[in-house]
Amino acid sequence: xxxxxxxxxxxxxxxxxxxxxxxxxxxxxFLDIWTGxxxxxxxxxxxxxxxxxxxxxxxxxxxxxxxxxxxxARSVSVPDEMAVEELIASFRAAVEPxxxxxxHT
Numbered sequence: 403x404x405x406x407x408x409x410x411x412x413x414x415x416x417x418x419x420x421x422x423x424x425x426x427x428x429x430x431x432f433l434d435i436w437t438g439x440x441x442x443x444x445x446x447x448x449x450x451x452x453x454x455x456x457x458x459x460x461x462x463x464x465x466x467x468x469x470x471x472x473x474x475a476r477s478v479s480v481p482d483e484m485a486v487e488e489l490i491a492s493f494r495a496a497v498e499p500x501x502x503x504x505x506h507t
Contacts, residue, residue: 408449409467411436412474422477429454459496465504468497 411433415425425432433454436445445453452460458475462468472493479489 404445404449405465405467407436407445408453408461408464409470411445411453412461412466412470416470416473416477426478426482457496458493459500462497463500 414421415432416422421432433445433450436450449464451457452464456475456478458471461471475489475493476486480486484492
């Protein structure tokens, strides 16, 4: 996993209202700019799929920064898809099985 790039992408989604709107409208299109990016490499197919599918458990297990990952999850899910309480339960269920991964970049 290219932790730096995964963290940068999920940060970029949450960084501006335009980035968040672009990701919500077309996750695949948003991620196209991170394939072959000059900014630290390129997302692998597995990384891209995990971000697009919002597979928080996989991203967490592979070392995505937990603060950035939570902000990403909250931004893309609340309030349009679920209440924050529901997201907390869902996020916790996805990440708890992975214990405490190595988050060093």
